[in-house]
Every structure is written in structure tokens, then in C-alpha cells.
Amino acid sequence: MPGVPQHVAIIMDGNGRWAQARFLPRAAGHRAGVSALRVTINECLTKGCGIVSVFAFSSENWRRPPSEVGLLMQLLLEVLEREIDALSDKGVRVRFIGDRDSLALPLRERMGAAEARTSANSQLTLVIALAYGGRWDLVQAARVLARQCLGGVLSPDAIDEQSLGAALALAQLPDPDLFIRTGGERRISNFLLWNLAYTELWFTDVLWPDFGARELAEAFAYFAGRNRRFGQLTDTPGGSTC
Numbered sequence: 001m002p003g004v005p006q007h008v009a010i011i012m013d014g015n016g017r018w019a020q021a022r023f024l025p026r027a028a029g030h031r032a033g034v035s036a037l038r039v040t041i042n043e044c045l046t047k048g049c050g051i052v053s054v055f056a057f058s059s060e061n062w063r064r065p066p067s068e069v070g071l072l073m074q075l076l077l078e079v080l081e082r083e084i085d086a087l088s089d090k091g092v093r094v095r096f097i098g099d100r101d102s103l104a105l106p107l108r109e110r111m112g113a114a115e116a117r118t119s120a121n122s123q124l125t126l127v128i129a130l131a132y133g134g135r136w137d138l139v140q141a142a143r144v145l146a147r148q149c150l151g152g153v154l155s156p157d158a159i160d161e162q163s164l165g166a167a168l169a170l171a172q173l174p175d176p177d178l179f180i181r182t183g184g185e186r187r188i189s190n191f192l193l194w195n196l197a198y199t200e201l202w203f204t205d206v207l208w209p210d211f212g213a214r215e216l217a218e219a220f221a222y223f224a225g226r227n228r229r230f231g232q233l234t235d236t237p238g239g240s241t242c
């Protein structure tokens with residue numbers, strides 16, 4: 001559909017405050033957040049937006065109290081078990097980005113199983129950032145390139161935006177066209193630092209569990225009205241809008 005972003009990246013902020021306002025435990029906010037994500041994925045499938053990247057757990061989230069970290073990890077395990085069939089039936093391909101080595105084995109195994117189970121799907125790619133940070137991503141890409149240089153397959157002088165981009169977690173996917181952050185903060189918070197270079201940014205005070213079809217339509221309408229110049233004077237058809 002014209003004006004629809006091909007790739008939307010989302011920081012789903014505000015689950016805790018949503019629960020607090022209702023005198024509910026934080027877990028209830030995160031569970032409501034999973035429902036909001038389901039709605040967003042369905043809307044993106046309907047509207048023809050083919051890639052949704054969500055920040056489910058950041059490198060910095062490890063600093064939360066152990067009870068909250070445990071809660072989020074348990075929820076992720078549960079959600080992967082419960083939702084994967086429904087996602088797969090809708091043609092969703094699931095892909096994880098982040099520092100897998102920092103995650104517990106049962107979760108890593110379930111992530112691998114979800115990726116394998118959905119790998120042939122092509123209606124929508126759901127990128128779940130887990131134990132992810134944009135700076136971590138740049139560091140791991142630098143290590144990949146350094147190893148290639150040491151192995152003699154790459155010359156340091158040949159390192160360019162393309163080779164660095166190919167070593168990043170989102171390699172093979174186009175950069176996000178639209179970034180959405182709920183919950184009132186106006187920050188990128190170490191999400192996809194490299195890939196968001198030319199992304200249109202949209203912020204809302206709405207808390208993530210309250211984010212639905214209306215809010216997504218509002219964000220897409222904002223995106224459709226943007227004039228994307230990618231640093232040039234006129235629109236570039238080579239950009240990643242569809």
C-alpha cells in the first residue's frame with residue numbers, strides 16, 4: 001500500500017506504568033504488552049508492512065531487579081511456546097537479534113526452535129531484539145570484521161558502510177522506515193543505532209498496552225506525510241519506502 005512503511009521498529013514502553021495505574025503487578029503490564037504486540041502484528045499484516053522489529057529486552061534491562069528480569073524471561077519463554085503456532089499460521093517469520101550467549105539455555109533453545117519453525121514464512125518478518133543494544137551490535141560487528149582482517153579475507157582499507165552493515169544483527173533486512181516509541185520518552189535508547197540513521201521518528205505518550213490499531217494508523221499517517229530526502233534535495237526512489 002502506498003505510504004505504508006516497509007519496516008517499522010518499535011520501543012514498547014510503558015507496561016509498568018500501565019499496571020501501576022491499575023494497582024496491578026508489573027507482570028500484568030507486560031502481559032497486556034504482549035496483547036498489544038499481537039494487535040500491532042495483525043494490523044501490519046493487514047496494511048502490508050512486512051517487517052516489525054521490537055525491543056523486548058535491552059542490554060540495559062539486565063540492571064533491573066532480578067525479580068523483574070526473571071519475570072520478563074519467564075514471560076518470553078511462555079509467549080514463545082504459546083504464540084508460535086498462531087504466528088506461523090499467519091505467515092510470520094520470527095528472527096531474534098541480540099547477545100544470545102547472555103541468555104539461559106532453555107530460552108535460547110526455544111528461540112532457535114521458533115526461528116526454525118517459521119523460517120519459510122514470508123508474510124511478515126518479526127524481529128525480536130533480546131539482550132540487544134545498538135552499541136553491542138556495533139562492537140560485535142567490529143569483531144566480525146577484525147576476525148576477517150586477521151584471517152586475510154578482508155583488508156582494513158576495504159571496510160566500508162556495506163561491509164559493516166552486513167556484519168550487524170539486521171543484515172539482509174532494509175533499515176527501518178519508521179520508528180515508534182510509546183510511553184512518553186523521546187529517545188532511541190540504544191536501539192538499532194546504525195540502522196535508524198534515516199528513519200522517521202514518531203513518539204506518543206500512549207502507554208504500550210494501550211497502543212492499538214488507531215495509534216498505529218496515526219503513526220503510519222505521519223509517515224505517509226513525510227518527505228524522505230536521505231540527505232539529498234529531492235526524494236530518492238532508492239530509499240526503502242514501499
Ligand code: FPP
Nearest residue numbers: 012013014015016017018033034056079128
Ligand atoms: C518497557 O516497559 C517494556 C519492556 C522492558 C518489555 C517489553 C516486552 C514485552 C511487551 C513482551 C514482548 C514479548 C515478546 C515475545 C516480544 P517498562 O517496564 O519499562 O514500563 P515503564 O516504563 O512504565 O516502567
